[in-house]
Amino acid sequence: xxxxxxxxxxxxxxxxxxxxxxxxxxxxxxxxxxxxxxxxxxxxxxxxxxxxxxxxxxxxxxxxxxxxxxxxxxxxxxxxxxxxxxxxxxxxxxxxxxxxxxxxxxxxxxxxxxxxxxxxxxxxxxxxxxxxxxxxxxxxxxxxxxxxxxxxxxxxxxxxxxxxxxxxxxxxxxxxxxxxxxxxxxxxxxxxxxxxxxxxxxxxxxxxxxxxxxxxxxxxxxxxxxxxxxxxxxxxxxxxxxxxxxxxxxxxxxxxxxxxxxxxxxxxxxxxxxxxxxxxxxxxxxxxxxxxxxxxxxxxxxxxxxxx
Amino acid sequence: xxxxxxxxxxxxxxxxxxxxxxxxxxxxxxxxxxxxxxxxxxxxxxxxxxxxxxxxxxxxxxxxxxxxxxxxxxxxxxxxxxxxxxxxxxxxxxxxxxxxxxxxxxxxxxxxxxxxxxxxxxxxxxxxxxxxxxxxxxxxxxxxxxxxxxxxxxxxxxxxxxxxxxxxxxxxxxxxxxxxxxxxxxxxxxxxxxxxxxxxxxxxxxxxxxxxxxxxxxxxxxxxxxxxxxxxxxxxxxxxxxxxxxxxxxxxxxxxxxxxxxxxxxxxxxxxxxxxxxxxxxxxxxxxxxxxxxxxxxxxxxxxxxxx
Numbered sequence: 001x002x003x004x005x006x007x008x009x010x011x012x013x014x015x016x017x018x019x020x021x022x023x024x025x026x027x028x029x030x031x032x033x034x035x036x037x038x039x040x041x042x043x044x045x046x047x048x049x050x051x052x053x054x055x056x057x058x059x060x061x062x063x064x065x066x067x068x069x070x071x072x073x074x075x076x077x078x079x080x081x082x083x084x085x086x087x088x089x090x091x092x093x094x095x096x097x098x099x100x101x102x103x104x105x106x107x108x109x110x111x112x113x114x115x116x117x118x119x120x121x122x123x124x125x126x127x128x129x130x131x132x133x134x135x136x137x138x139x140x141x142x143x144x145x146x147x148x149x150x151x152x153x154x155x156x157x158x159x160x161x162x163x164x165x166x167x168x169x170x171x172x173x174x175x176x177x178x179x180x181x182x183x184x185x186x187x188x189x190x191x192x193x194x195x196x197x198x199x200x201x202x203x204x205x206x207x208x209x210x211x212x213x214x215x216x217x218x219x220x221x222x223x224x225x226x227x228x229x230x231x232x233x234x235x236x237x238x239x240x241x242x243x244x245x246x247x248x249x250x251x252x253x254x255x256x257x258x259x260x261x262x263x264x265x266x267x268x269x270x271x272x273x274x275x276x277x278x279x280x281x282x283x284x285x286x287x288x289x290x291x292x293x294x295x296x297x298x299x300x301x302x303x304x305x306x307x308x
Numbered sequence: 309x310x311x312x313x314x315x316x317x318x319x320x321x322x323x324x325x326x327x328x329x330x331x332x333x334x335x336x337x338x339x340x341x342x343x344x345x346x347x348x349x350x351x352x353x354x355x356x357x358x359x360x361x362x363x364x365x366x367x368x369x370x371x372x373x374x375x376x377x378x379x380x381x382x383x384x385x386x387x388x389x390x391x392x393x394x395x396x397x398x399x400x401x402x403x404x405x406x407x408x409x410x411x412x413x414x415x416x417x418x419x420x421x422x423x424x425x426x427x428x429x430x431x432x433x434x435x436x437x438x439x440x441x442x443x444x445x446x447x448x449x450x451x452x453x454x455x456x457x458x459x460x461x462x463x464x465x466x467x468x469x470x471x472x473x474x475x476x477x478x479x480x481x482x483x484x485x486x487x488x489x490x491x492x493x494x495x496x497x498x499x500x501x502x503x504x505x506x507x508x509x510x511x512x513x514x515x516x517x518x519x520x521x522x523x524x525x526x527x528x529x530x531x532x533x534x535x536x537x538x539x540x541x542x543x544x545x546x547x548x549x550x551x552x553x554x555x556x557x558x559x560x561x562x563x564x565x566x567x568x569x570x571x572x573x574x575x576x577x578x579x580x581x582x583x584x585x586x587x588x589x590x591x592x593x594x595x596x597x598x599x600x601x602x603x604x605x606x607x608x609x610x611x612x613x614x615x616x
Contacts, residue, residue: 075577099527124524124526124527125526126527127604127605128591128604128605129604134604136604143526144523144524144526146524183520183521183524184524184527186509186510186513186521186529187510187520187521187524187525187526187527187528187529188527188528188529190506190509191506191528191529191531191532192528193565193568193572194502194506194565195528196568196583196584196587197561197564197565197568198498198499198502198561199587199590199591200564200568200583200586200587201494201498201557201560201561201564202494202495202590203586203587203590204560205494205557205560206590211593212491212495213491213494213495214590214593214594214597214599215452215597215599216432216452216454216491216492216495216599217495217594217597217599217600218432218433218451218452218495218599218600219407219432219434219492219495219496220495220496220499220500220503220535221494221495221496221499222594222599222600223499223531223534223535224499225587225590225591225594225600226531226591226600226605226606227528227531228584228587228588228590228591229587229588229590229591229592230584230588232580232581232584232585232588233581235580235584236577236580236581236584237577239572239580240572240575240577240580243572243573243575246572247569247572247573249509249513250565250569252509252512252513253505253506253509254562254565256505256508256509257501257502257505257558257562260501260504260505260508261555261558264501264547264548264551264554264555265551265555267548267551269383269544269545269548272540272543272544272547272548273540273541273544275504275508276504276536276538276540276543276544277540278508278511279504279507279508279511279533279536279537280536280537280538280540282507282510282511282514282522282533282536282537283436283507283533283534283536283537284537285519285522286522286525286530286533289522289523289525291522291523291524291525291526291530292525292526292530292533292534292608293608296435296436296437296442296444297435297436297534298534298606298607298608299606299607299608300600300601300606300607
């Protein structure tokens with residue numbers, strides 16, 4: 001494939017930015033990749049693994065870039081944007097990879113200089129690992145990457161960013177920012193908070209059950225622990241910045257849970273059986289949509305061995 | 309390996325019994341394997357795939373067996389035991405594979421004839437698939453199989469069953485039945501009900517978001533749908549028969565969830581960050597205990613393709 005941007009600046013060097021660097025290099029999509037991270041240790045790691053040309057200031061990293069990617073926790077987006085704004089090249093495109101879109105738009109858009117294109121985005125991709133070493137080139141393959149451009153966004157700038165994302169293996173779609181935040185509250189934010197909560201409950205009980213909760217976790221619980229191992233700073237910011245939608249979905253969740261708890265207490269087996277039959281159908285829909293493997297147990301090997 | 313039982317009768321021919329048949333045959337652990345399922349269609353399928361010698365009555369299947377495995381939903385255990393009791397060979401061992409132990413003991417033990425050994429058990433193994441075609445020989449490999457023998461159980465009978473389980477690749481441990489039910493309420497029963505609930509909430513919202521919940525499920529939600537695709541009858545029975553422990557854990561869960569919801573509403577980022585840091589440590593414990601893969605995203609391949 002051919003070069004789409006001459007110089008791409010990655011602000012924040014975690015799992016997503018790291019994976020973008022690998023994917024862009026593998027497919028030759030950027031002539032030069034620069035980067036900056038606030039933490040000196042992260043910059044050092046990124047240099048060690050040759051992730052990109054790492055600068056010690058965001059201003060230097062974005063100088064002359066025709067694409068700047070904000071890949072920091074959503075709570076830090078506005079501050080970072082204010083810092084880099086005076087140093088942006090005319091005609092540059094700014095995008096972000098935050099999991100919440102309306103609050104990022106509110107924080108970033110006021111700082112965007114005239115002539116610079118701001119196109120908010122969100123790759124639905126990630127793992128429970130974080131940091132520059134966690135990135136890999138195929139992270140985005142066959143995954144959705146949602147764009148939530150503002151009504152007056154430049155169509156050519158959107159099309160160019162779209163080409164980059166598609167060339168990294170992802171599928172793009174466009175959505176209004178508020179709608180994005182509602183959909184993601186259902187598919188991601190509420191499930192993450194619920195997983196964190198269940199793991200927290202088990203953590204309390206671990207002390208009374210003498211580690212049996214860890215030892216016998218394969219019966220379902222361990223799947224929650226994977227989700228609840230995600231980056232704490234990123235997720236703190238997601239919940240604080242998509243507050244209303246997340247609390248709305250959690251409210252619906254608690255109502256449903258109470259109805260099911262009552263069915264258990266009352267011995268209403270028919271209600272439980274009907275409910276569990278409906279939820280089974282959703283799984284089929286997800287596999288048919290190509291959004292997960294149909295292999296039993298995610299295709300995990302029977303011998304789960306420690307990885308060191 | 310050498311034959312451990314001359315004739316093993318499997319009552320119920322689902323995922324667990326099917327996997328036992330494959331594992332016992334692969335390792336030559338039973339001279340003969342017989343089976344029975346209440347549903348004629350299940351018996352037909354089991355015959356088609358040559359799972360074992362399938363009989364049209366439980367009485368015929370257990371005749372002459374030195375090991376009988378009750379592999380039916382926990383709510384059906386007592387009835388099945390009453391039906392087969394008159395046909396059991398003297399000295400035979402009865403075990404079960406139910407996910408709840410105290411209620412199975414209460415239902416089964418009164419029907420056990422003198423001279424027959426009853427040793428309740430629970431393999432912590434399974435997938436979201438069910439039925440005789442879902443079984444495979446390696447299901448139990450490196451998984452725990454808990455035994456909850458009564459105080460007066462025959463040590464030789466326990467040791468022999470233990471040898472069979474170990475030879476199928478599992479690790480055994482012994483536990484008091486009530487304690488088992490509490491531990492499993494944390495590691496399995498409450499997480500399953502929570503996953504069912506979250507998927508139910510998404511099912512309602514699917515209609516207002518035009519299938520976007522399915523399309524964008526890879527952001528976390530899809531892991532819940534795997535758990536919520538488990539067999540509805542089996543799980544209805546688990547909740548009804550481990551009612552007190554499950555409701556206790558769900559009560560603790562709701563308390564924790566409310567505290568986290570309040571932290572989101574109040575903007576208490578420090579509380580959220582501390583909580584999410586603690587839960588991350590639990591994941592590390594599970595991987596170090598060899599109970600899950602440390603590969604990112606369970607080692608799922610980036611291209612999740614529909615399986616037909």
